[in-house]
Amino acid sequence: MIDKGSEDIKPTEGKSLNFLETIIEEDIRKGKNDGRVHTRFPPEPNGYLHIGHAKSICLNFGLADKYNGKCNLRFDDTNPTKEEQEYVNSIMEDVRWLGFDWEDRLFYASDYFDQLYEWAIKLIKDGKAYVDDQPADLISEQRGVPTRPGIESPFRKRSIEENLELFERMKKGEFPDASKVLRAKIDMASPNMHMRDPVLYRILHSNHHRTGDKWCVYPMYDFAHGQSDYLEGITHSICTLEFEIHRPLYDWFLDNLIESEYRPRQHEFARLNLSYTVMSKRKLLELVKDKYVTGWDDPRMPTISGLRRRGYTPESIRNFADRVGVAKRENVIDVGLLEFSIREHLNLISPRIFAVLDPLKVIITNYPEGKTEELNLENNPEDPNGGNRIVPFSREVYIERDDFMEDPPNKFFRLGPGREVRLKGAYVIKCEDVKKDENGNIIELHCTYDPTTKSGSGDQRKVKGTLHWVSVNHAVDAEVRLYDRLFSKEFPDELENENDDFKNNLNPDSLQVITGKIEPSVKNAKHPDHFQFQRLGYFCVDPDSIPDKLVFNRTVSLKDTWAKMNK
């Protein structure tokens, strides 16, 4: 992003602008903030990032990139009772993994605690803030309800001197938690609840992950966010819709604190929702804490770390974020779009291999015993530089159990008694006999092969079906974790009644662990290698995997027209 000149602003050729781009381009045209574009991604380090945050990250960093600006990473760490270093670390890892770089602009709201404290004093001195001794429930009661004005606190008209002294003592830790707060003096009758003398500072004798025990009072979000934006020179402060109502307060603080012309401006967009999952941090935390999943990075979680472990790539997530768009209306994105995005990318980059997940043994009766052929197969037809690999073929192979039917319908293009199929990369085989155990279960198939049909030999015979397979004597066992959607309901937040719980909508079959038979070329595969298990889906090596015991996660299945036909 680099070339300077008149093309600094990448013009949006043909493609239409989203509403934020429209605003930004207009601001630039008008020369607002000297045409600067400076955004920020401001997570609270109280949990792991999820796909919704990914949208915000792509938006903020993407806008900065598009308009030759900068984007800061800023931790909104004003509440030490909820925030932890572990979360800070995971967030930085996730943002980086997604492919974004905040360069030297890593900030914390806690960097500004001194300045914020000074600003609070200024407000007191200006008669615009006061210390309230009332308990939280009383304050809340006096605040009224949206349809009725609140009433003023009896402490509202404390003298400036007394306020100054009390606030100083609050800071020094002379009062217990929750015994006093500092409030702005705005308007208890405002139709906007947030303007009814909002709390600026509360007393919290709590160790902060960065400032330790230095502070006994901590600023509220509203008193920290806009000022932090201001201090960092943010021009466009992009947040989600629920903060829209906060904007007058955001502006009020700046207008009452700052002399200069420059102002950051808050803009709100609709957060991302995804079908078949939940997105609230509280609910995700609950799933982790109560062990419904193995952790924040459980591959079923919509967290960035979960998606990463599941086998999603940064590219696929960025493309997804691009495709969902940005607007101000509530939305629920079909999880199918996410799945499309990852298939699209993995199709391009994943080596193809053979893996049989539900094995049925096939004995090729006319194939020489003890013989092994080393077949040279293409890794990825989509990638000319993908190279080749050797796959051993022998007299006994496994095929997928549901690739055989004893009494198949016409549309079944696979193996059945007397039918022929091609073993991909090898030969055409014909099913001659079906062996069963005493209970009638099919235990193996006896087939014959046609030696003239070897792949690549120029044989022209067409058969309807092509199956993947693995040589029995060469197969490698691997644990395969088959993941499915975490919830069985499209909108898991939608409850039947008051006693219902979103956890009742969990999909009991979201994880199935099996042992699969995999071709030997993957023996040395390691995390985070991606593969396409041919005809099955995309899989990646899990971090749990060790050389003697491979573990694969199913990222997403291949589109399956056959399965759909049978619905």
Add this chain to the structure above:
RNA sequence: UGCCCGAUGGUGUAACUGGCAACACGUCUGACUCUGAAUCAGAAGAGUCCAGGUUCGACCCCUGGUCGGGCAACCA
């Protein structure tokens, strides 16, 4: 009875300063195929929440409704 926001095919987003609605996913056909994948070709699907108004002409502007979401933590 308050304030703020929103409303376009199944889903999500477009439609330049007003000129009868486009793209993506999904769905359905068909072609191709040594992955029932991918790819390719095509189709169906909304008349833009409703009612008025302005205009030669409105998704777009105005008025009034309806519906949906948000706002009453010492959370962010």
